[in-house]
Amino acid sequence: MAGYHLNFTCFKCNEKSLSIKVCENETNSYIVKNHDMDGVLQVVCPKCNEIIIVINQCLQFEIYLQCAIERFLTADYAEAVFLLVKSRETFVEFIIDLLCYEREKEVNLKQNELYSSERRYGFFAGLYFARFNEVINFSKLDFKIRNRIIHNGVYPKKQEVIEFGDNVVQFFYQVIEKIKSEIPTDVYIGYVYSIKQGKIDTYKQTFEDKKVQIQTVSDVIDFFTRNIDGIENFEKLCSIIEQNNRMLAAHSIDLEASNRTRRQ
DSSP states (O other), X not given: OOOOOEEEEOHHHHHHHHHTXXXXXXXXXXXXXXXXXXXXXXXXXTTTOOEEEEEEOSOHHHHHHHHHHHHHHTTOHHHHXXXXXXXXXXXXXXXXXXXXXXXXXXXXXXXXTXXXXXXXXXXXXXXXXXXXXXXXXXXXXXXXXHHXXXXXXXXXXXXHHHHHHHHHHHHHHHHHHXXXXXXXXXXXXXXXXXXXXXXXXXXXXXXXXXXEEEEEEOOSOOTXXXXXXXXXXXXXXXXXXXXXXXXXXXXXXXXXXXXXXXXX
C-alpha cells in the first residue's frame, strides 16, 4: 500500500452545508494515506455514508515514486529502494507504450515475452534508438542494489538511497526532456490524458448502477504537466512531498478546530 497524502471533500455533505447556509468550512475534509498502487481509494463518508472513489491522476510511475519518497521519509530505506525500482520499471513500460502510441501500434509485453526486466529494458533501448537516433545511457542506473537487498540481506544506508533515487529521477528527466523536445506535444499530452481519463471511465462504468461519487485529485509530482525550474533531484522531490504533507496536516487540524468551535 502507498503512504502519501491526499485531500478531498464529500460533495454531498458540501452541498447540504451550503444549502442550509452553514459556513463552507463545515464540510468534511479528509487527509488520506494508504492508497493502492494504482492511485485509487474507496472510502465511505462518515457523515452521509456515501461511497467515494478517489482517483489520483498521476501516472503509475509517479505514484510509485511518491510512495518511495514516503518510505524514505519514514526511514524505511529498503522499501524505498524496492519502490524506486518499480517506479523505474513502470516508467520504462510507459515510454514503450507512448512510443508505440505515436506509431499507432500496441505492444503487449507479457504476451510477447518481453516482460522480464532485461528484455523490457532491451526493447525500450531499441525503440528509443529507432525514434531518437540516440543510444540511451544506462551507465548510471544501479541494477545491483535491489539484488543486494533481496539476495544478500544488505540494508541500504540513507545516502545510498539518495544516490539511487537521484539516478532514477535523472533518468526520468533525461527521457522526458527528449520526448518533450522531439515528440509533438499533442501526441504525448494526448496519451497522458487518455491514461488518466481511462482510470476515471473504468470506475464510472464499474459503479454506473450505484450511487457513488467519483472524484479526481492531482498529487504534487507530475512530470509532464508541472513547470520545473531546472532539474530537481531526489532530495528536492522529497522536500516537496514533505512540505505538502505538512500543509495538508495543518489544514486538517485548522479545519477540525474551526468545526469544533462552531459546534460548541
